[in-house]
Each structure stands twice: as structure tokens, then as C-alpha cells.
Amino acid sequence: MSGTSYFSQVDSIEGELATLNLGPTHPATHGIFQNVLKMDGERIVSAEPTIGYIHRAFEKLAERRPYNQITPITDRLNYCSSPINNMGWHMTVEKLAGIEVPKRAQYMRVIIMELSRIADHLVCNAVIGVDTGALTGFTYMFQERERIYDLFEEVCGARLTTNIGRIGGMERDFSPGFHAKLKDFLATFPAKFEEFNNLLERNRIFMDRTVNVGPIAAQRAMEYGFTGPNLRAAGIDYDVRVMAPYSSYEDFDFIVPVGLNGDTYDRFMVRQEEIRQSLRIINQAYNNLPSGDYHADVPDFYLPSKEDVYTKMEALIYHFKVVMGETPIPEGEVYHSVEGGNGELGYYLISDGGRSPYRLHFRRPCFIYYQAYPEMITGSMLSDAILTMSSMNVIAGELDA
């Protein structure tokens, strides 16, 4: 039921509206955001969101860190898919410094990024299931996420906030353990994922709970700056990987799934299909993994190997300069965007030639599309509002930065 026809009756019942404070800590809102709702019984008449409860001043912090120390900050933007944030930042610096990354490193990056996209969408969809009462999918899919964490650990040593990759490529080649685990994952995950899908996709109760809940029209979504699965669920197939391919995405064959009317069911289904497409991309990238270097030959940015550091003078000096952040970087402004788990994650970097950025602005998709939340829930019931919020996949770290 749309909210517009309901609004005309609002004036006469103004005195009887209840004010409900949803948050900032609430079991069903996954993250810290507050919504002050005006309710007529169970129906929401208006909502006013308040955010900033986890504002950590990333943009100011980035002005104080050398370029390679900013990667851990970007980890904590959308922390469910931190490798995508890391790679986006590395590519931004590489764009500014004019570094060309070898093909093997690009394919490795694509594999890691698509694995993290699967992890992010698994969290979101499992949580949509939990909010409708289906806890089983959550428990099974989190077990699968542990396998993705194992893969990340093989590459960089960390599970969640990965700080993966380096400016110029990857920090190490894929170990034999990684190859074995990835092959196992690609062989067994699709079947488990289809089990999860079958629990919810054509489930009568789930569909009743999610169809026509929190819809947004495509034109409105575009005006609100939506990108990513939320926009694709509304029907527009804008995907940064196709529009402005980075890191060899143009080599891979994948479709961009779109929905029909931008409601919760469409968002759920778009993310499900994106997981399948990500698996397709990983298969293509892994089967065609080119041989070669896993990093570019840029001693100004990329640490030389330890054997060289202990024996050669230039390597020692480069090591010192990279670690202390004394790398020469050209002046100028660049903008680079990647397709994050939630949409176009952009980095606007202004460099003045110094050791840390002059200004680094993050174009955070969660922040931009959460503005539309009051409009999406007006006229719906409270439980629908909870479901709309969890289907939008609002990650507090990316919302507040």
C-alpha cells in the first residue's frame, strides 16, 4: 500500500499519533541507527533517522596517514566485504601514480573481491531470513562464510578486516593451501547455496513477508543516488564493473541481475543471483589464471623482498622509504570507484605531493541510499520497516565513516 493516499488523512489524527523510538540499540536493526517514528497504531506515518553513532572520522584520519596505512581504515568501511574496499583504494592510488598492475595480480584481485561479495551478500540475505523468522538459513550460511574466511586467511592472515593486497598488486602469491581450499569451495558451495535458496525463494511465508514491502520506483531510486543491488532491484542495470571495468572485469562473462519493483523480495533475489554470478566470475578467473608476477615493479610503493633488503643497498633504502611513507606521489585529483557490496564505492583523492593525502573523500553508498529510508517505509507496518532496513543492507561502518 503506498503512503501517498494515506497522508491526506494524517492531519485529522495528528494528536493521536504515537512516537516510537526505534534504536539506536535495537535487536532487529543490524547496526546503530536511530529512527524516530510517528505511528498511527501499527502503521508508520513519518520517520526521522539519526545517524553518526559510530562516526570515526575516517576522512580526517586519512589526512594523517601515509598511503599504505590508509588501507586498514578502508577495511572498516563496509566491513562485511573489506577486500573490495581495500582493492578500491589500491586502485585509486595506482590511478594517481600511473601504476600498471600485471594481469595475474588483477585476476587474483578479482577472485578475492568476488569472494568477499559472496560473503557480504550471504550476511545480508541470511539476516533477511532471520528477520522474517527463518533462523536456519543463517546458521548454515555462516558456516559457509567461515570457509571464505579460511580463504582470506590463507592470503593475508586476517578473517574480517583484511588489509589485503598492496599498492601495485598482491602481497604474496596464492599458496597451495589456498588453491586446495578454493577448489573445494567452488565444488561444494553451489549445492549448499541452493539448499539455502530452496528454503526461502518460493517459500509462501517468506514471499508474503517480503513482496511489495518497502518498494521504490526506479526513477526515484536514481534521484536518491542509489547504486548497487538496491538500484538493480528497482530495475536499472547500473554496475560499475560493466560501466567502467577495472582490474580486468571486461575479460569475464557475467550477467547483471535486475528486479522489477524494488521491493524487499527483489532485493533478496538480486543478491542471490549476484552470488551465483560471482561464482561464475571466480570460476572463469581461476581457470584462466595467467602466469606472471603478482605485483608490479614499483619499488617506490611495493616493498622489496626481504632477501634483497638484507643484501642490497637500494632495496634497503626503498624499504625504509615505503615503510616511513616517504614515497613520491604526483599531485592531482583522482576519483576511482569500484562495485562494492552495496553499490558504487568511490574514492576522491586530492594529493599535494606529500606523504599523506590532502583530502580523501569516500563516496559511501550506504550513506547515500539510507536517505530514502523514510520514504520507503511511510505507510507500511513496523515489521515491514524492520525488514526493509535489513534488506537495504545498511552497514553502520559505511554509513557513518
Add this chain to the structure above:
Amino acid sequence: MSLNNTTVLERIQEKAASLLIASGESADGMLWVSTTREQLLDLLNYLKTEETLQFHFLTTLCAVHYPDKKGAELQIMYQLHNWMANIRMRVKVDLSIEDPTIPSATDLWPTANWMERQEYDFFGVQFQGHPNLVRILNVDDLDVFPMRKEYKLEDGTRTDKDDRFFGRDGNYSQSFIQ
């Protein structure tokens, strides 16, 4: 007509040359144009609605503080995107720190609402015509604009960390590369 930086600039200069002050190309190959705050909304509306240009999507907007450029300390950057032709561009406006007012773009793009609130919160830019210009990310009773260059990153009142240690005395970002 196919759109690239040259054709876009030609089109703007052909039809709306009075709205531009300067133009150029950034390090990432994007066209940038600059204008005054009085002409900003006209230029943005023109770029958004003109049938060959159609920069219908506002990707992001942000402010930058240049304390050394007296009279033009704050620069607001709007980044636009045309999905059909797949071309991006920037529009920049310079403001003085004594009078950081600029018209709001919320009527053109609803997405600018929170983006402008964020820049108000960080830099103190007053967007005129904004429906609800209050702080968004910082605490409501903060009386400074923390992203301006003169403010420290750290909270000066904390007692458990010693500022004399490396990089914490506020001079960290000076350029050592000459």
C-alpha cells in the same frame, strides 16, 4: 553526438559560456569546470537537463579546505555522471571562509540532501534552501567544524595517550618531499 571532454566543453561554451569561469582536465581524465555560486544552480540544471549532455546522476559532492588560498578557502566539488554516454565531469565552486554560503542542490537531486549536511557538519558550508541543515555525523552540540585544516585529529582532552609520541603533535601531514 558522442560525448567526450572536448565535445562536452564545446557544448557548454556554445550555449552557456557565461556560466563558466574556468575549465580543465584532472589527473584521472575527468573534465572539470568552475563557476560562481550565483550561477551554480543554473549550470547544474543546464548540465542535468540539456538533451545532449544529460548529466542526470549526482555521484558525490564534497568540500575541500585550502587555508592558503585567501578569499577562496573552501572549494565545493560536484561530481556528475551520465550513464547513457558513460561520461563523468566535475563542477567546482570556490567560496571564501568568511562567507561560506552556497545554494543547495536538493531540488535538483534529492540525494544531495545528506551529502550537503555532511559537508556542513565537517566544514561549516551553509547551503541555502536546504530543508534541514543540521549536523549529521558529529554530536549535535559540537561548536567547531572538525575537517577544517586548523583542527587537530585527536581529542585534545584525552589523558591516556601522550602526544609527544611519533606523529601525534599535529604536524604529521607536512610534505617531506621537496
Add this chain to the structure above:
Amino acid sequence: MTKITEMPEGYGGEGFFATSLSKAIGLARSNSIWPLPFATSCCGIEFMATMGTNYDLARFGMERLSFSPRQADLLMVMGTISKKMGPILRDVYVQMAEPKWVIAVGACASSGGIFDTYSVLQGIDKVIPVDVYVPGCPPRPEQIIDGIMKIQELVKNEPLRRRHSAEYQHLLEKYQIA
């Protein structure tokens, strides 16, 4: 033979077992804690993984999460607490009924973590008393479980009259609670 938990010291015989009341209550409390997951950021996702089937916090008796402070024993603060969030954290702590314990999971909750900025509270012990700190960014689920086991030790060995002691009252006064 499955071992459930250690028996407390006492004197037993055929059909009876005598121990002190505090030991029996400590045993019961420590193996049936109702946690309140106050998850704000990345550590919250590691907590979700700890609650998941691989690391399974439920086998420590924490099957039932309580999101209402009135029904919870253990406040698990996981993630960065900003200055905007501090008063809310305090409100949640004050609403919990005695006895209550607090575990600060992650570097941000313990000391502000990597975010030594103007907007982040440098450790939640600035607003509430903390029993166990779990460092890490984020800590692995095994580390979180280690912290939980330390809480269980504290709960098991806490004397029944501890909350009435002068020391505890002094601690609460320091934080201006009650």
C-alpha cells in the same frame, strides 16, 4: 563419559553433597549467563561468527541472547563507541540489574583502537566499569571465547556480598552511577 563442569569443593556422601551457597550459586550463574550483545561495528560481525555453528557460544550456556538490558547479565560491548553513543551505552548499563558484568570486545571498546580521533570514545571504561578486555581488531572468535571464559571465572568466584561492599560503591561513584 561426558564432563559437564567441575564440581565445587564440598563434602559429599551417599545421597548428599554439602558446599557453600556462594559456590553453588557461582556455578549456576557462570554456566547460564544471558549476554546482551551491544554490537556496533566490525567486532559485531566476529561475534555473529562466534554465535554461529563453528565456534558456538551456546555451549558455554549463552544460548539465550537478551536484547533487553533488564534481563541481561553480561554486557558485551563489541565495536567502536563514539562520543555520541557514550550516553546511550551508559543508559543501557544503568538499566541492567545487579549482578552484572561487562566485557569490552575489541581494541576500539578497550581503548579507542586505531581511531584516536575527536569523535571516538577512547575506551568504554571512560563511561562504565569494565571487567574483561579482549584486545584484537577484530579479535578472533577463539579470543572472544577466551574472554568469555575469564568472565565465567569471575562470575564463579564472586562472593555474594561483593556488590554491597564499600569498594564496589566507590567504583560506581567514580562513574557517577547511583
